[in-house]
Amino acid sequence: MLNPAFPDGAPNWVDLGTPDLDGALTFYGGLFGWELLAGGPEVGGYGMFTLDGHTVAGVMTVPEEQSSSAWSVYFQSSDVSSTAQLVNQAGGRLAFEPMEVLDYGRMGGFLDPGGAYFGVWQPRQNPGVGMIQQPGSLLWVELYTPDVPAASRFFGDVFRWKTEPLKVEGTEYVYTTVHPAGTGPELSFGGLVTMSDVPAEAARGPHWLPYFEVEDVEGAVAAAKRLGGAEALPPMEVPGVGTMANVTDPYGAVFALMKPQPRQGGEGGAPGD
Secondary structure, three states: OOOOOOOOOOEEEEEEEEOOHHHHHHHHHHHHOOEEEOOOHHHOOOEEEEEOOEEEEEEEEOOOOOOOOEEEEEEEOOOHHHHHHHHHHOOOEEEEEEEEEOOOEEEEEEEOOOOOEEEEEEEOOOOOOOOEOOOOOEEEEEEEEOOHHHHHHHHHHHHOOEEEEEEOOOOOOEEEEEEOOOOOHHHOOEEEEEHHHOHHHHOOOOEEEEEEEOOOHHHHHHHHHHOOOEEEEEEEEEOOOEEEEEEEOOOOOEEEEEEEOOOOOOOOEOOOO
16 A cells, blocks of 8 residues: 655655636535645646645646646656656656756656656655545555556566556456565555456546545545536445545546555554645
8 A cells, every 4th residue: 555655666646637726626625625725826826735734636727728637646756867767768758858846846747658647756845745545635546558567567667666466356357556666565556457448447548547535435426426527437346455436527537536445553644744
């Protein structure tokens, strides 16, 4: 599961690009209780969604004619420039050059060989999200890709990720989980899925999907619909894992909701902003 220490290669940030910042606040505020810490002109209006005083995500306005509304997932790096070189060597592409973000950190944007966008965050003053594995915060990330073995090789070369096969209880389906180098499967933070296995997600093309924890998946899906969103994948229970569903916000950004089965030892929490 997610590690609040954010070792290199682990997801440490998510953000939303939306054409309507006020509308997004109404939706996510109603769904998760998020509040908005607005960004000033020095950061181009880039703001922060917060929950109980902890940062849970970033948000920025993206004109509809420039890009579709979407969630992006970022991974920890102690050196974004070196990561960019590894991406190139492994067959990925640069979406934009690594850049300084004031004294908060450095970031870069990339495309893997399958075409999925991902970000990299090198923290300075901003260490990453300030709450994980609690209701309303990031829980898991998932890649929809045309080629799971190729994605495993690419991210293994770039981030030194390790993969583990996980047979879904009661089925023949094998899910590929990923965890940072130097850790075990108990610190898996995400999974790799062949796009054709989930037609609803395949229609969106290769992409990363963030999961946010909720206490009641069916209730959260109903709330998302009331707030103008839509159900993309109905609630389903996965034995040994939990209950999950995929939804879209009113502007088309897709994300997942999940109520995990009870964790052992009380892992997770809010490491601080």
